Amino acid sequence: MLLLLWLAWKLRRSRQNILQSKRRLEDTVAKLHQARDEQREQMYFLHELLNVLPNPVFFKDREGKFIGCNQAFVNLTGVEQEELQGKTARDVLDGQLTEIAAATDRKVFDSLGQQYYESEVILPDGRKRYYGIMKDCFRRRDGSVGGVIGCFFDLTEIKETERKLERLFLVVEQANEAIVITDLEGSIVYCNPAFTRVTGYSQAEALGQNPRILKSGRQDEAFYQELWATITAGETWHGTFKNKRKDESLFDEQAVIFPVKNKAGAIINYAAVKRNVTKEKQLEDQLRLSQRMEAVGQLAAGVAHELNTPIGFVASNTESVKNYVAQFKQLIPLYREFVDKVVQTQPGLLPDELKRLREAEEDAHLDFILEDLDDLFAETEEGFERISQIVVKLREFSRVDHGDESGHYNINKAIETTLVVSRNEYKYVAEAETDLAADLPDIVCNSGEINQVLLNIIVNAAQAIKEQQRQDKGFIRIATDFDDQWVRCRISDDGPGMSEEVKEKIFHPFFTTKAVGTGTGLGLYISYDIIVNKHGGKLQVESSPGQGTTFIIYLPREKKSSEG
Ligand SMILES: Nc1ncnc2c1ncn2[C@@H]1O[C@H](COP(=O)(O)OP(=O)(O)OP(=O)(O)O)[C@@H](O)[C@H]1O
Ligand SMILES: [Mg+2]
Structure with missing residues (x-):
């Protein structure tokens, strides 16, 4: 009986144990199920995450066989995810991309670091897009390299914008017009090569400077005030400047100056497009x-x-x-x-x-x-x-x-004529003296033009003497002589003379030391053209401060015809 009771107790204990074990087993199984579901959920989430990414993404094993990819990659290649798995790029894709892909895969594994390259890709529908492709290796939990993961970035729009900008830049750089951009304070932030060609200032010299480095003093303050008032009010200004190059010579430029506005309408820069119109x-x-x-x-x-x-x-x-x-x-x-x-x-x-x-x-x-x-x-x-x-x-x-044509003309006669015509210009400030060679030969020339040269030089001499505001009268001495080759005419004055600096520039167009509106600065430029270019002669000047000035005109006895 006791044995029976013990057996029954033992049996119950065993059953309880079995039941307990079964419950534990069931628990474990349930936990495993839950863990599997959670893992599936996570995998699904990751999968979804990848699929919603706009960038095409793929991953491959160490042999280069695809493990997976996202929907964007499917759209890019036209190959479905299932079809891709276990295959290499060469198996499923065509074109030059596969070559680059294999080469960069190798680089990733060799360096175990990121690789980046750019390539044009032709989509399944035939459209061309431009991508940047970033590749890196991924590792397993044990730290070993599992394969390569790649991600595409669509650069098509950026590249297009870049190309447009480059085109614009090339146009601006190669334009014949000088283009200058300043900030709101008026400091130059950009100038193109045409600006350098015209002004002589290199880009490095111009950047950070104010365009007033070009000021010649030929425009008054009101001119600049009107310019600034126009552009700061958001309007475009049109006009012509007489400006000064780095070497101090003058030039004319026609300019359009306007404010550059951002999308919100705020002025962010000022720009000038200028054409050299000196000629x-x-x-x-x-x-x-x-x-x-x-x-x-x-x-x-x-x-x-x-x-x-x-x-x-x-x-x-x-x-x-x-x-x-x-x-x-x-x-x-x-x-x-x-x-x-x-x-x-x-x-x-x-x-x-x-x-x-x-x-x-x-x-x-x-x-x-x-x-x-x-x-x-x-x-x-x-x-x-x-x-x-x-x-x-x-x-x-x-x-x-005489008419306009060239003919035989005597320079002595030209001098007498011009002295009579210009008498009013010099008679209050200077005595005119002549020492004319009696047997001066005639030369072939355009008498009107020669008179114009003599008049320019005589009037210049009178004006120079007048500028001194001296008590006594000055003199203008005109002498002629000749040799086998030339007929010469020297016109001297005892005026103020010229510095080396002025002397260097007197034949430049528009160079004048006279007040605005008084001289055009063209007198000697034209005289030079008439004597040297039109008559094959020479026009020389001797002058130093305090020593007066002498112009010497050489005219050839046999006119070298340069007029054709
Ligand atoms: N005899 C002179 N003595 C001193 N300076 C002179 C003399 N002749 C010319 N110059 C200088 O040369 C400059 C250029 O002379 P140019 O005749 O070309 O122009 P301008 O006399 O100033 O103007 P425009 O002839 O149009 O009235 C003068 O402004 C002056 O500075
Ligand atoms: Mg003059």
Whole structure:
């Protein structure tokens, strides 16, 4: 009985144990199930995570066989995930990508580090896209290298923008127009090679500077104020500058200056696009000058013509008056002789009449008049001589008698003519002296142009002397001589002279030391062109401060025809 009871107890214990074990087993199984579900859930999450990524991602084992990829990669390659697994890039993809892929895989494994490369990819629908591809190796839990993981970045838009920017940059860099960009304070932040070509300032020299380095002083403050007022108000300014290069020479540029605005409309920079118009401006000014010269010439010719007629009849009337007066003069001694005889032979006759006659003679200073008449007529004749000389010179100067063409012309005559025409310019400040070679040969030249050169140089000399505001008069000395080759003309003044710096630039167009609006700075430039280029001559200058100035014109006796 006791045994039976013990057996029954033992049996119950065993059953309880079995039940306990079963419950534990069931517990474990349930936990395992839960862990598996969780793992599946995680895998699913990771899978989903990869699939929602816009970047194509793939991973391969050490042999280069695909383990998996995301949906973006499927879209990129056109190969489904299942089809991809276990295959190499070479098996499923075509084209140059597979070569690059294999090479970079090797690099990843060799260096065990990241690799990056860029490539164009043709999508299954034939479109081209540009990708950056980043590759790295991934490791297993034990630390061993499991394979390679790669991720694509679509750079197509960035590349397109880059290309556009590059194109724009090349256009700006290669443009003929100078382009300058400044910040809001006016400091240069960019300038293109054309700017360097025109101004002489390299990019390194210009950056950080204010465009006022180009200021020539030929525009007043109001000009710049108007420019700044326009662009700071958000408007575009158009205009022409006379600016100064690094070497101090002047040039003209036509500019468009405008504010650069961001998308919000705020001004972030100022930009200028400028065209060098020095040549055009020079031609324009030359044309204007020659038109002016021509107008002056025409005016002079017109005045000379108009003067001719009245001078003619005033002169001939004066001649007649002189003849009449000569006759009166002959009568006067006769009538005086008659009166004297009457007084002597019949004293006391007509006393009142005689008295009135004597008084009238005294009141009229008749003796003085008789004496002065000759001088008056002599002076009047000299006056007429001078007037008709001026008229002749004016006509000569304005080329009415010569036409525009080249012909034989004597420089001595040119000098005399020009001195008469320009007398008003120098007569208050200087005496003109000439020392002209008597047998100076004629040369073939354009007389109008030569007169223009002489006038420029004489007027310059007069202006230079005038500038000194001295008490005494200066002199302008003009001498001519010649040898076998040249006819020379030296024009000297005892004015202020020129510094080396000024002397270097006097033949540059627009170079002037005279006040704004006074000189164009073209006089000597044009003179040089006429003497050197058009007549094959030379134009030299000798001058130093305090020593006066001498210009020497050389004209060839045989004109070298450069005009064709
Ligand atoms: N005789 C001179 N003495 C001193 N300086 C002179 C003399 N002649 C010319 N110059 C200098 O050379 C510069 C250029 O002369 P240029 O005749 O070309 O121009 P401009 O006289 O200034 O202007 P424009 O001739 O158009 O009236 C003058 O501004 C002056 O500085
Ligand atoms: Mg001048």
